[in-house]
Amino acid sequence: MTYEGYKTFNAKLEDSILTITFNFGSVNLQGLEMISDLNSLAMRLERDHEVKVVIFQSANPEIWVCHYDTNLLKDLSTKAVSRSEVELLDLQKVLDRISKLPQATIAKLEGFARGGGHEFALACDMRFAARGKYKFMQMEVAMGILPCGGGASRMARQTGLGRALEIILSARDFGADEAEAYGTINKALEPDEIDDYVKNLAQRIARFPAESINACKRAVYESIDQPIEEALKAEAYWLYQSTSKTAAIKRFTIADEQGLQHDIDNQRNWDDLVMKVQDIN
């Protein structure tokens, strides 16, 4: 599959890792062009069994992805809609799609991510941010609305309730260390180490079976949307549903041949063993 013809980013595929680099106008505005591009990208990735990891980064030294185009917001109908009639908004829809991709998705945040830009980051599986360069903000309350690209829904799933409310009600900038402490990002990293950190993580994940990556994602996302009894059933379901029988059995066989089990030396080195077992591919 080819990843070409986008207006707001370019895509580079290497060793099952697709790197998306936003580069659109002066500020990487999140408008019709970007939403259209993200929809096209998602449509391809949903059908792609080769790509295992997607990294979202920016060519702009100051901005990762900008907020949602305010011109589109000016035209928004504000007619009240009943609960049963309400439909998802365009930004919600495309970010929901991103969040459900079968690939592992990583937001590599080396500039501002505010409003819809930050909501996009929240729709990725993991977020890493560069100290001194990264800032995030949800400014919607100040503009007379609420974060409605999934931000109001996804924030407390990362941070707990009190910090989610402070972030969304205060409409202020948060830096990388505060973001780490509050839990909106996985880790704050030094600007000169984020590249290697994300690359190593992506390369590690990219060697694992694609079906397992997808099964893990499904089970984890489902787990917090249901009572534990149902979550456990989903976990078992995804085991039976998605396991690549050949891949798993090959791996357990190799593990056995290497005396992985019952051997304390091997138990000390699972971090390496995990990668050795991939050599069967």
Next chain:
Amino acid sequence: MTYEGYKTFNAKLEDSILTITFNFGSVNLQGLEMISDLNSLAMRLERDHEVKVVIFQSANPEIWVCHYDTNLLKDLSTKAVSRSEVELLDLQKVLDRISKLPQATIAKLEGFARGGGHEFALACDMRFAARGKYKFMQMEVAMGILPCGGGASRMARQTGLGRALEIILSARDFGADEAEAYGTINKALEPDEIDDYVKNLAQRIARFPAESINACKRAVYESIDQPIEEALKAEAYWLYQSTSKTAAIKRFTIADEQGLQHDIDNQRNWDDLVMKVQDIN
């Protein structure tokens, strides 16, 4: 609207911020008087479209709000009740009301908050605590009961499951730094900085549209009580339901006139921009 005639606290309204200062007897006991006062306060705030932020603080240098009156607990019926018959307890009811206020609520914790006092803090949107002065504890398990002013229900929504269980099963004091690390409070602050921190935060929020504050709160609280698909719908619902059309469109128009979008200098200063846009009020 006037906020007068309370026995357990006094209320001061200034610039859309209502500051409630508990001052009742030697320990700010959480008894019939306080619960009655809180119900009256909630009834007014539910109808008040001017107040945007409520700060709860204490005049007592050592105690924020004391635990629930043990004399009321002695009389508690312990007859088993079936699931379908069970009704909310008085403290649960009033704190549920506090938690659903349309205003942003801040607990400014400069003394002890234990038992029902801490459960009250958990029912506020945000919590900030002074190092060296703040302690919290849920002592119910030691008394033969469980935290039943919402504490058992709200703890893991802030901290994750393991830490919630430790807090509730250990019945010990936690200081401000440990509270921050466990996530029961937003931040631990120095005793001489908590005043300014909370004041600045309150003044910032108090300039934003009241309807947006309410919409943000609703969407965030709902988000963790439902699967993501339903949460996203709630988010969209609150956008249509609550947006003050005039307020939002005015703000986006100003933002456009100021070239906020497409301009990197403006993008650098969203922290200030957010406040400039409020000057249209």
Next chain:
Amino acid sequence: MTYEGYKTFNAKLEDSILTITFNFGSVNLQGLEMISDLNSLAMRLERDHEVKVVIFQSANPEIWVCHYDTNLLKDLSTKAVSRSEVELLDLQKVLDRISKLPQATIAKLEGFARGGGHEFALACDMRFAARGKYKFMQMEVAMGILPCGGGASRMARQTGLGRALEIILSARDFGADEAEAYGTINKALEPDEIDDYVKNLAQRIARFPAESINACKRAVYESIDQPIEEALKAEAYWLYQSTSKTAAIKRFTIADEQGLQHDIDNQRNWDDLVMKVQDIN
């Protein structure tokens, strides 16, 4: 009740605290023997009203509990199963039972806990880990499956979504400090302090009424599986259902006699008061 005859651990009962020490082969393999032992243990503990706290530790200086027996995984049917037909797996079942025990359960982690071993730790109420000795990993994605001993379901209940996904998708070792920062454990402790820390915590909890311990656990676990309205009802239900009337009323009476309420000196010392009130037992 006696706790004897296990193949994979020994059990020592002292002052209402049951200490389980794993000691099975070279690596504490989590195979048929251990699962069988854990089922027997759970069956007894479910009926035991004397034991109030269970500590799980290991006699192996390097391994707490090893991963699930890979030989059992090799035989796993990978036939797809429909959602309605899916049944819980053996490891899921026994860990679900552990997680619902009426006793407070503590994982004292002084060695590796990977795969099913870590999923076992996640099924305990609380987790404390020794710096330098503890490592955890979920390596399933690398083996072609997903964590299906409750790991995919329980991880985000401790850490938030982004960090749960990183843990499960990266299949790498995490040390004690990173585990604390990510929230999979309650606290990282020095190797020479973990013993006392866990002992003190266990002894504290073991003096509280058994029924209250159970009620607290039920209410907290239920709280995150339901909307807040239902969680609050569950909280009230457990108050009526489980309170030992005699225990609670005795305690509140003692508290009153000691002038606990209305007295600032007593309010300063709740940490001790909580224990004094237990002397009535």
